Amino acid sequence: MTDLVWLDGQLVPAEAARFGLLTHSLHYGTAVFDGGRHYRLADGGVGVFRLGDHVRRFLASAETLWMSLPYGAEQLCAATLAVVRASGRGDGYVRQLAFYGDERIGLGARNPVRVAVVAWEPGGPPGAHVKLRIASLGHGGGWVPTAKHAGHYGRAFLALREAQASGHDDALFLGDDGTVVEATGANLFIVRDGRLVTPPDHEPLLPGITRATVLALAADLGIPTLEAPIPRHHLVGADEVFLANSAAELRPVVLVEGRRLPAPGPVTARLVARYRAVVRGEDPRHRAWIARVEDPA
Known part of the structure; x- marks a missing residue:
């Protein structure tokens, strides 16, 4: 995983992204995510493939779980690019994640939504049989x-x-x-x-x-x-x-x-x-x- 992640609006060290055992999404699966690959391009630059489409689906997924995200598509795209840039990798995977926090426990608890973006190097080459x-x-x-x-x-x-x-x-x-x-x-x-x-x-x-x-x-x-x-x-x-x-x-x-x-x-x-x-x-x-x-x- 990259040394820096984007959490609730800012880049922070990965080790600072720690959450309690009462995190609602840990108990009840109330999280949504999306993500895709980024690549070293033929001209030497780096790009995330179909980022806008992934972020739009991420926001739509959040709505189905009654999540009101404090960030829009433009902010999430910028956050994703920042995390990929911070990773220093040409090829890799980057994910957007939203989940309910740990303020209260119980299925009906109305906890604030946390939003994160994290990148990592996939475990194997793409396209395997x-x-x-x-x-x-x-x-x-x-x-x-x-x-x-x-x-x-x-x-x-x-x-x-x-x-x-x-x-x-x-x-x-x-x-x-x-x-x-x-x-x-x-x-x-x-x-x-x-x-x-x-x-x-x-x-x-x-x-x-x-x-x-x-x-x-x-x-x-x-x-x-x-x-x-x-x-x-x-x-x-x-x-x-x-x-x-x-x-x-x-x-x-x-x-x-x-x-x-x-x-x-x-x-x-x-x-x-x-x-x-x-x-x-x-x-x-x-x-x-x-x-x-x-x-x-």
Whole structure:
């Protein structure tokens, strides 16, 4: 983790960011977060990819938990850039976090909201190949899938541990109708007969920012796309499968439900190459997606 974090309006040493055991969000999962990667750009500068989109979703998530944040989008973007700048890293991950404090305990306690931004170096390289299984846990629509609530991730944590215990890297959730919805922390894409397919955003899934990026890049490349429910037999019969999120980027799937797949397949490889060029500022059509932390030396 970086030596400095942004907490409640100012940069402070990471060791100063300490919270009590009665912190409401620690007991009841009442926190929201968002975040994405920053990159060393092709011209030598540093930029955060799609920062404005992440901050807007962060603020929308906070509203769903009745959080009144004392900072707006402009302040949060500036805070994020300051934390990345302070980290001194070209490539890394940065997260915005809001949670209820520890003034009082009890589910109905109305504690002040704390807001933080923290950056760190991810544990592994993006785009690693992945082996998938279907989670034994359900994934119905009785929650707020468009918001990044910390409490929602308990189910994802259990499904991920279950997958890892059986020799897999991640798990896929099924919706109430039995179609495949998303992974524990990433959106799902399959390729069938040259067409890129992903579940529609009215399914119980987080409509990810990287998902939107992939769909835009597919359009640039002339790859046909379809947002449609994915039955389980379409998944296991797909020509290619990959997962997409901001932290791990595009992850080709090498095994799904015991069936081996080319990883990456030709469509996935084209999208991976374009994505990596875009996030480093090599594509002038999408440089507006990059919030500069610093200019070239």
